[in-house]
Amino acid sequence: MYLGARDTRCNCRRIRDVLRTRHPSPVACHRNVALGNGLTPRATPRDPLRLTESQVVFNSFDNGAPMLLRTTVLVGLLAIPVTARAQHDYRNLDRGRPLATEDAYPVEAGALEVMIPWSFEREAGASGLMFEPELTWGIIRNAMVGLGAPIRLGNNGGLAGLRPFAFYNFNSQGRLFAYAVRLDGSAPVGALGGRQSTVKLTIILTASFGATRIHANSGVLLKGGGLGPLASTPSEGFSYGIDYTLWRQSAVLIADLQRNEDRGSQDSWWIAGVGVRAQVTPTLVFDFGAQRRLSPVGPDLLLTAGFTRAISVRGGVE
Amino acid sequence: MITGHPDRSGRVATAKWRDLLLVSCGLLTACARNTDQRDATMYPRGSFNWTFLERHNEAARLFNAFDYGHAVLYERLLTGDSARATAALREDYRFLVHDLLVRPPRFAVAEEAISPQYSQLVWTAKVMFDQAHVLHRQLYDVYAQAELPLATRQAMVERLIDLYLLDTEYAFTDKPKSMALMDDQTFSQRFRREQPVFNGLIWAYHWLQVGLYDPLISGSDEAQQRRGVATQLGVFRAMLADSTTFPTTMPMTAEVSPLFAAAHPRAAAIFDNLHMTHDIISDLLATPGMSWVAKRAEILKQLAEMRDGTKNLMEGHVHQ
Numbered sequence: 001m002y003l004g005a006r007d008t009r010c011n012c013r014r015i016r017d018v019l020r021t022r023h024p025s026p027v028a029c030h031r032n033v034a035l036g037n038g039l040t041p042r043a044t045p046r047d048p049l050r051l052t053e054s055q056v057v058f059n060s061f062d063n064g065a066p067m068l069l070r071t072t073v074l075v076g077l078l079a080i081p082v083t084a085r086a087q088h089d090y091r092n093l094d095r096g097r098p099l100a101t102e103d104a105y106p107v108e109a110g111a112l113e114v115m116i117p118w119s120f121e122r123e124a125g126a127s128g129l130m131f132e133p134e135l136t137w138g139i140i141r142n143a144m145v146g147l148g149a150p151i152r153l154g155n156n157g158g159l160a161g162l163r164p165f166a167f168y169n170f171n172s173q174g175r176l177f178a179y180a181v182r183l184d185g186s187a188p189v190g191a192l193g194g195r196q197s198t199v200k201l202t203i204i205l206t207a208s209f210g211a212t213r214i215h216a217n218s219g220v221l222l223k224g225g226g227l228g229p230l231a232s233t234p235s236e237g238f239s240y241g242i243d244y245t246l247w248r249q250s251a252v253l254i255a256d257l258q259r260n261e262d263r264g265s266q267d268s269w270w271i272a273g274v275g276v277r278a279q280v281t282p283t284l285v286f287d288f289g290a291q292r293r294l295s296p297v298g299p300d301l302l303l304t305a306g307f308t309r310a311i312s313v314r315g316g317v318e
Numbered sequence: 319m320i321t322g323h324p325d326r327s328g329r330v331a332t333a334k335w336r337d338l339l340l341v342s343c344g345l346l347t348a349c350a351r352n353t354d355q356r357d358a359t360m361y362p363r364g365s366f367n368w369t370f371l372e373r374h375n376e377a378a379r380l381f382n383a384f385d386y387g388h389a390v391l392y393e394r395l396l397t398g399d400s401a402r403a404t405a406a407l408r409e410d411y412r413f414l415v416h417d418l419l420v421r422p423p424r425f426a427v428a429e430e431a432i433s434p435q436y437s438q439l440v441w442t443a444k445v446m447f448d449q450a451h452v453l454h455r456q457l458y459d460v461y462a463q464a465e466l467p468l469a470t471r472q473a474m475v476e477r478l479i480d481l482y483l484l485d486t487e488y489a490f491t492d493k494p495k496s497m498a499l500m501d502d503q504t505f506s507q508r509f510r511r512e513q514p515v516f517n518g519l520i521w522a523y524h525w526l527q528v529g530l531y532d533p534l535i536s537g538s539d540e541a542q543q544r545r546g547v548a549t550q551l552g553v554f555r556a557m558l559a560d561s562t563t564f565p566t567t568m569p570m571t572a573e574v575s576p577l578f579a580a581a582h583p584r585a586a587a588i589f590d591n592l593h594m595t596h597d598i599i600s601d602l603l604a605t606p607g608m609s610w611v612a613k614r615a616e617i618l619k620q621l622a623e624m625r626d627g628t629k630n631l632m633e634g635h636v637h638q
Contacts, residue, residue, distance in 0.1 A: 087425040087426040088425075088426060088428050091428050091431075105356060105358070106356075106358075107358075107360075108358040108359050108360040109357075109358065109359045109360060110359060110360035110361075111360035138358075138360060141355065141356070141357045141358070141359060142355055142356050142357065142358075169356055171353040171354065171355060171356070172353065172354050172355065172356040172357075172437075172438075172441040173353075173437075173438050174353030174354065174438055174441075175353070175438070178356070208430060208431075208434050208437075208438070209434060210431055210432070210434045211431045245428055245431040247386075247423070247427050247428050247431045247432065248423050248427075249423075250423065250424060250425040279424075279425050282368055282371065282425060310360075311363075312360045312361065312362065312363035312367070313360075313363065314359070314360045314361065314362050314363060315362060315363075315481065316362035316363035316364040316481075317362055317364045317366070317460075317474045317477045317478055317481070318364055318365060
């Protein structure tokens, strides 16, 4: 997992090491992290340390199904095409949509993007579902701001913090590459929101070679850490991605490699992923991705799928 | 930026150097010459958007193929010498006429993927063209709403033109520029002399782009509009079938769509200026002996000229 891309997963090994005496099984460790207590249990009714082992049920498909149904209905309604556009939006790699690596370009000025993504993760025999809606607004040219509100589905689910971000692109690619910076925050809001806010800085480069583009993202945690929302947030991370545009099909194929490390536990983990983004209507993009760990720590399987709908909020004519 | 962990100073130091390197590379790039701002802008909202695509799908999709045609042309002219460009364009022409224009893409083509070098050289030109093409498309959308009174649609079009012109950094002027800019500069007419068939194809694109307005204006209902659009498409298809019937001069809006030009003289001037600029850039890119830096500088100069509504205008400010 690249820093900040989907910082809703646990840093299993780190937590496992710390909690080994209390929770002998990796899954139990993972459950604690998934429930947001990180290294410091939260004194809330949902505190897993106040629950029995059988009550601390990691979010399974069974538990998530009703919420999934509601989410699907919501998505169906939001996904109805409207009169706006972003016909090239399929090529705009958003963080986590479908992989961690993003490109160095923001949404158009005057565009509002509504992202409606899900993710399913399986690790050490446990699985979980997340719904991670996000709003992005092209506030001025070459800059966007946004707000995400990841929600873990299931009986022990809840809001996993609010995630504002700001992104600025410095240039279109000239001789070298396009360059952008991104600042991510998280506020400890919601049952799984953690106890501490976090701030992350990411540098993003994109170089284009026709239909092929390569991307490099590198991020560092400036504030917060183990007490951040839901899972612990890696201190540092980088990712490299490559994509290939099928211009006639209005689709892009993506592959990336991510490395994250946690300063406190000295853990590091590698994840590889492949994905696709495809334009469904002039205003709607569908994305799908699959990722897997390459190191002992990390998800056995992480699937992401979602829709991104672009809406014009620029002064118009009615 | 990174707080070192006592027992991990080596790794933290590595991360520091990595980030420092990325920051340096980024700043270097951002400050380097020949880089432009991205400046992508969403186009104005409105319930009319995409009406043309929904109701006249075949025609709307053709414009996606036109975008590809322009992009591949510029890339070939920029990156190849005359002989290589000629050979490549011959293949591209075949592909366009026998494949892409027969089965156009559903959505707009990402031109950067087709013309990466050209896009990187003069991103400003790409933004100017994109915004003018968006104006084209939105005007079709408005006029395709046959259920609205004509006066209402005309007022909406004028408002869209106002919004377009607000962006003075990228808008073609609404004053008709002199044709001498296209025909009488030192580099002028090279492309049409060297690539007459491909040039004819480009002019056929431009003919259809402005030629759809009058059927949409004169069609009193959707069915009539469909028939009018189909007629224009038939003429365009006939041109493709016989390249000797391609236009021999740049199609002027007032000639091809007189109703539209009379109702919206500003739009007619904008589109004529746009189409002239396409030709000017083709000529510049086809000019041998100019470095890419020189071509970029000259193209930017020509783009500035095309945004300037105070000089080099047509006599009487009306295209003949």
